[in-house]
Amino acid sequence: MSNKMYTKKVLLVDDDIDQTEMYKFTFENDGFDVTVENNPLEAVATAATARPDIVLLDVLMEGCNGLTVLEKLKENKQTQYIPVIMLSNVQDKKTEDRASELGAVDYWEKTKLLPNDIVRKCKKFLGLEGG
Amino acid sequence: MRFEKRTVPNRSYRSRIALSFVLVGSIWTLLILEVLLSDASLVRLITFAVFALTFILSMMFIWYVFEEIKDEKRISELNTVRSEFLYVASHQLRTPVSVITGNLSLLAEGAYDKKPKAQLRRVYESMFHKAKKLTNTVNGILMASHMDNFDVFKLPINHMQPVDIREIVRNICETLEYKADEKQLTFDYTAVTASDEPVYVKSTGNYLEQAIMNVIDNALTYTHKGFVRVLFVRTRRSISIAVTDTGIGIPKEDQENVFTKFERSPNAERTYADGSGLGLFVARKIIEAHSGGKIGFVSAGEGKGTTFSIEIKTL
Numbered sequence: 001m002s003n004k005m006y007t008k009k010v011l012l013v014d015d016d017i018d019q020t021e022m023y024k025f026t027f028e029n030d031g032f033d034v035t036v037e038n039n040p041l042e043a044v045a046t047a048a049t050a051r052p053d054i055v056l057l058d059v060l061m062e063g064c065n066g067l068t069v070l071e072k073l074k075e076n077k078q079t080q081y082i083p084v085i086m087l088s089n090v091q092d093k094k095t096e097d098r099a100s101e102l103g104a105v106d107y108w109e110k111t112k113l114l115p116n117d118i119v120r121k122c123k124k125f126l127g128l129e130g131g
Numbered sequence: 132m133r134f135e136k137r138t139v140p141n142r143s144y145r146s147r148i149a150l151s152f153v154l155v156g157s158i159w160t161l162l163i164l165e166v167l168l169s170d171a172s173l174v175r176l177i178t179f180a181v182f183a184l185t186f187i188l189s190m191m192f193i194w195y196v197f198e199e200i201k202d203e204k205r206i207s208e209l210n211t212v213r214s215e216f217l218y219v220a221s222h223q224l225r226t227p228v229s230v231i232t233g234n235l236s237l238l239a240e241g242a243y244d245k246k247p248k249a250q251l252r253r254v255y256e257s258m259f260h261k262a263k264k265l266t267n268t269v270n271g272i273l274m275a276s277h278m279d280n281f282d283v284f285k286l287p288i289n290h291m292q293p294v295d296i297r298e299i300v301r302n303i304c305e306t307l308e309y310k311a312d313e314k315q316l317t318f319d320y321t322a323v324t325a326s327d328e329p330v331y332v333k334s335t336g337n338y339l340e341q342a343i344m345n346v347i348d349n350a351l352t353y354t355h356k357g358f359v360r361v362l363f364v365r366t367r368r369s370i371s372i373a374v375t376d377t378g379i380g381i382p383k384e385d386q387e388n389v390f391t392k393f394e395r396s397p398n399a400e401r402t403y404a405d406g407s408g409l410g411l412f413v414a415r416k417i418i419e420a421h422s423g424g425k426i427g428f429v430s431a432g433e434g435k436g437t438t439f440s441i442e443i444k445t446l
Contacts, residue, residue, distance in 0.1 A: 018230045018257035022237070029242060060222045089225035110229040114236045 011052035015061040026115035040064035048078040059088035227261035278416040295329035317358035342417035345410035354378030381430040
């Protein structure tokens with residue numbers, strides 16, 4: 001595991017603090033600049049401020065569903081071009097299809113991926129080394 | 132977790148109904164022609180007997196087809212419920228698993244080796260918290276499955292015993308106090324009884340405790356600010372427990388499904404994504420299995436709080 005700074009920014013949107021702490025640690029350990037948003041209602045504002053290179057967005061969250069957040073991210077001029085990957089434990093074809101319709105670039109299932117796998121896939125998506 | 136919905140296309144039973152009408156119509160037409168062309172009274176008698184028999188058989192056939200349609204609709208509804216359950220259950224079961232497995236993988240590969248002790252403890256705590264949550268979810272699902280055929284009075288006689296319900300309610304309130312503290316809610320428990328004597332109902336302690344716990348825990352889960360008040364009242368022949376909260380309330384259109392298995396109103400889903408839609412279903416099954424057991428609620432609608440009430444006959 002390298003500690004090279006990629007100067008790439010990732011935004012994690014998930015209401016589960018335990019999950020975001022784990023993913024934040026793994027991304028930071030690999031040199032990413034990480035912003036965490038545990039309140040889905042604040043996700044668009046946070047994305048507009050942080051200007052991440054990629055957003056990892058959960059689906060089932062308290063306060064607001066991830067699909068609604070995705071829709072708002074795509075409606076907002078400041079955030080509409082930021083690639084969004086859904087990272088969820090919901091395995092449901094309808095949800096995946098809806099996310100794709102709304103503009104998510106991919107849909108990953110948390111239980112099928114260890115934290116390092118997620119970092120590796122993000123690096124690959126962003127065209128970084130070792131992907 | 133993908134699965135195919137077992138539905139039968141509408142066309143299949145529509146064609147069966149149409150076929151039955153065509154068959155019955157053809158037979159009747161032939162028989163009417165036979166009657167018109169014949170003079171013999173015996174032939175007429177037999178013809179009418181055949182008419183009657185055909186009519187009965189055709190009605191039975193149509194009834195059978197309609198029953199099949201009803202069964203198919205029921206299967207389709209069950210599939211919808213199963214699909215909704217899998218949607219929620221997959222999230223509830225997988226979320227803790229992904230945190231436990233993810234952290235264990237990082238521990239195993241030494242990624243946490245340089246973490247300060249306090250931060251490492253936080254990792255252990257989060258895994259322990261998720262393991263407990265997973266246990267609760269699995270227990271909830273097993274309990275709900277058990278409840279489908281539950282009748283407390285069919286349990287072996289030695290399972291039934293007088294239990295002090297006032298003590299049960301008091302213990303539950305003490306157990307859940309932490310949750311009210313975390314959310315900075317006012318949480319009151321008041322018992323109105325003539326004396327400090329125990330208040331007995333015939334039950335099995337564990338089941339009853341689970342039911343009352345579900346109701347009070349729900350009130351705390353779905354209340355963000357204000358209070359949750361538990362009022363225990365003993366009357367001459369029964370007890371009542373009223374749980375009043377200033378929580379999210381229950382929208383009018385969702386009120387008829389409050390006790391339905393896996394049903395959750397949209398405002399409840401927005402408030403607490405991890406709910407299974409099993410708690411109140413289980414609570415009602417248990418309460419109504421008790422002598423004089425009733426459970427109900429009153430809510431003026433979304434955002435206007437709710438009062439759940441439970442009644443059980445005393446010994």
